[in-house]
Amino acid sequence: MTSTARPEEVHPSAAPEFPMSRAAACPFDPPPALKAEQEQGPLRKVRLWDGTTPWLVTRYAEQRTLLADPRISADVTRPGYPSPAPLRGTSFSFILMDDPEHARQRRMVTAPFTIRRVEALRPAVQKIVDGLIDEMLSGPARTDLVQAFALPVPSLVICELLGVPYGDHDFFQVNSKTLISRSAPPEARAAAHADLIGYLDELMGDKIAGPADDLLSGLGTRVEAGELSRREAAEMGVLLLIAGHETTANMIALGTLALLEHPDQLALLRDTGDAKVVSGAVEELLRYLNITHGGRRRVALEDIEIAGEVIRAGEGIIVPNDIGNRDPEVFPDPDRLDLRRDARRHVAFGFGVHQCVGQPLARMELQVVYSTLYRRIPTLRLDTALEQLSFKHDGSVYGVHELPVAW
C-alpha cells in the first residue's frame, strides 16, 4: 500500500505543471520532474497553461497501447483536447484529424516514403552530404554546424522531394521556426502560418499549370481531380516541408553534440563500415534524444480503462515519447547513450496511425550523415563550452540553436 493519492483525486492546483523544465546540466535528458512522475505511475494528472488537467501517460507500454487505440482522437478542435498553446487558427493538416479522413489524406503522400523509393534517394543524399562537407573543409576550420550542415541537408532533400525551390529556404526556415515555437506570440505564429500557406498555394498553382516529378505535383493532380481542395493541398505541403527539415536538422545537430560529449560512442560510428552498426546507432540516437518533446496530444472519445484507471470520454491525454523512450522496463539503464543496444522499438516517431510518415527518409538521411560526417572530419570538436549553448526549450522540436564546431 502506498499513501499516494489516486491521480483523479488530486486537486488541479496540486497537479504538476506540464511541460516541465529540463535540468541545465543534463541537456539530453527529459525533465527530472517528468522522470519523477514516471516513477510514481503510468498514468498521472498534470496541469496545462490554461488550468486544465489532462492525463499524462508516462510509461512505454501504456503509451503504445493508448496511441494505437481507436477510441482516442487527434482532432484539436474537440472539447477537452489538451492544446499546448492558445488555438491560433493554424492547422497541421492530417496529423490533427481522425480516420477515415486522416487515412484518406495520409495515403496521398505515402508513395515517396516507401523503403524502395527512399533507398533510391540514398546516393543523392550522400552527394548532398559530401558536397556540404567539402564546402566546410574548404573554408576556415570553424563554423556553426547548424547553418553549415544540419539545416541544409534535410532542407535540400525535402525541397527536392516536394518540388520546392531551395532558393526560398530562408523564408520557410524562419517561418517554420516561428510556427512551432510555443513562446512566439499567437499572432506571430498565425502570420507565419498564413505566409507559408500563401507560399505553398502559389507553388501549387505552378505545379497544376506545369506538373513535374515531385510530391507537390502529385497533390496538384489530386486537386485537379477534385479529391482534395487546393487549401488542403497547401496545408499538406506546409506540414511536409516543416516536418521534413526541422526534425532531421535538430537530430543532426543535437546528435552530433551528444556524440562529441560521448567520444567513445562517436568512435564507434567513425570507425565502422558496417551499415547495420550505423542503422543501430541511428535508432539509439533517436531513442536517446527524442527531439519531439511536449508530448503527443489526444482526447478520449469513450471511457477507456487502462492501468487500473478510467480515462473518461472528453478527457485530454498527453503522451510524452521522451519519457517513454527512457522507460527502464523496456530500455535497461535508459539514460545511458549506448549505440550498440537494440533500440529499434523506440517511440521517437510516435506510435499508432499518426506515426511519422517520413520516418524512412529521416532514418536514411541520419544514416548517411552520421556515417559520413565524423569519418570525413575526424577532428571535429565543440568550439565553445557546453554551458554556453542555447537549447530549444520552447518549441515542439528540441535541439540546439547554434552548434559552434572546429576541426
Place this chain on the structure above:
Amino acid sequence: MKVTLDQDKCVASGQCVVAAADVFDQDDDGIAVLLDPAPPSDRADDVEQAAAVCPALAITVQD
C-alpha cells in the same frame, strides 16, 4: 509460424520491410504486402520485430 497482415489498417510506415524484407514488401503507395504467410522458424525474431514495430498493429504472428 503463421503471419497475417491487415492491409486496411496499414499506415505505410515500412517498418515491417526494414525488419523482415523477405517476408514483407510494400506496394507503390507504401501499403504493406505479405510475401510469405508461413516463414521458416529461423525468421521468427525478425517477424516478431516487424509485428512489434508496426505502428498500426496490422501484423499478427501465431506460433
